[in-house]
Amino acid sequence: xxxxxxxxxxxxxxxxxxxxxxxxxxxxxxxxxxxxxxxxxxxxxxxxxxxxxxxxxxxxxxxxxxxxxxxxxxxxxxxxxxxxxxxxxxxxxxxxxxxxxxxxxxxxxxxxxxxxxxxxxxxxxxxxxxxxxxxxxxxxxxxxxxxxxxxxxxxxxxxxxxxxxxxxxxxxxxxxxxxxxxxxxxxxxxxxxxxxxxxxxxxxxxxxxxxxxxxxxxxxxxxxxxxxxxxxxxxxxxxxxxxxxxxxxxxxxxxxxxxxxxxxxxxxxxxxxxxxxxxxxxxxxxxxxxxx
Numbered sequence: 115x116x117x118x119x120x121x122x123x124x125x126x127x128x129x130x131x132x133x134x135x136x137x138x139x140x141x142x143x144x145x146x147x148x149x150x151x152x153x154x155x156x157x158x159x160x161x162x163x164x165x166x167x168x169x170x171x172x173x174x175x176x177x178x179x180x181x182x183x184x185x186x187x188x189x190x191x192x193x194x195x196x197x198x199x200x201x202x203x204x205x206x207x208x209x210x211x212x213x214x215x216x217x218x219x220x221x222x223x224x225x226x227x228x229x230x231x232x233x234x235x236x237x238x239x240x241x242x243x244x245x246x247x248x249x250x251x252x253x254x255x256x257x258x259x260x261x262x263x264x265x266x267x268x269x270x271x272x273x274x275x276x277x278x279x280x281x282x283x284x285x286x287x288x289x290x291x292x293x294x295x296x297x298x299x300x301x302x303x304x305x306x307x308x309x310x311x312x313x314x315x316x317x318x319x320x321x322x323x324x325x326x327x328x329x330x331x332x333x334x335x336x337x338x339x340x341x342x343x344x345x346x347x348x349x350x351x352x353x354x355x356x357x358x359x360x361x362x363x364x365x366x367x368x369x370x371x372x373x374x375x376x377x378x379x380x381x382x383x384x385x386x387x388x389x390x391x392x393x394x395x396x397x398x399x400x401x402x403x404x405x406x
Contacts (some may be wrong), residue, residue, distance in 0.1 A: 123354025223355030261394025263384025
């Protein structure tokens with residue numbers, strides 16, 4: 115059983131029920147996408163939606179007699195916002211026909227790794243030597259099985275503008291440092307020392323979450339899971355049309371990067387509202403948007 119099934123409203127599903135759901139999807143999928151995989155087989159994705167933008171995907175191959183043989187399944191949540199325009203590389207996982215997207219996103223400070231959702235689209239265009247130039251960006255969507263709602267930090271309009279300018283300046287320095295600019299590297303080092311001094315001074319009389327507005331950090335040993343803290347831009351309560359379970363769909367701004375998060379209502383502590391913050395562990399998925 116996949117750990118993140120509960121995030122799309124399948125928390126109490128049993129193995130026999132899941133097998134029946136998969137069988138029903140094989141017979142009547144909402145969408146089918148087919149392409150030739152790395153082994154030359156007819157690789158297929160069969161998707162079924164349980165609500166707006168979330169559901170279950172089956173992946174496998176079609177046999178010579180047109181029967182579908184499922185290799186594996188996974189729950190999905192499609193984001194609606196373009197999260198990054200950085201160029202993404204795609205690497206195949208060793209054990210099965212699944213792929214990871216990788217891109218260097220200076221705003222979050224770490225290499226972004228996500229589970230690729232639109233594998234068929236990638237397989238269809240990767241034969242072209244210029245397929246990297248067809249990219250328009252990455253749309254991220256995350257599933258979560260544990261999260262909390264935190265109050266926002268009280269900031270003035272002047273402070274918000276100053277923070278945005280500081281972030282822009284830092285991103286410029288990080289980009290320059292990656293190109294070998296020694297002055298940029300030195301400035302970043304001095305900035306980190308100043309930040310450490312400020313934190314050491316304030317942590318003696320403030321809570322850390324009143325100092326840290328947002329963070330994006332790798333979590334555990336799986337490369338596409340992250341601990342995040344970000345501001346809620348929008349939120350809506352959806353219902354799984356099969357089980358009736360409620361799930362929250364949150365649009366998050368984390369380290370100036372926007373993406374969606376889907377979490378079961380039972381796993382979320384607190385009441386989401388625009389302006390409040392979401393703190394939790396997420397499995398990052400994403401689809402690369404290609405030009406027609």
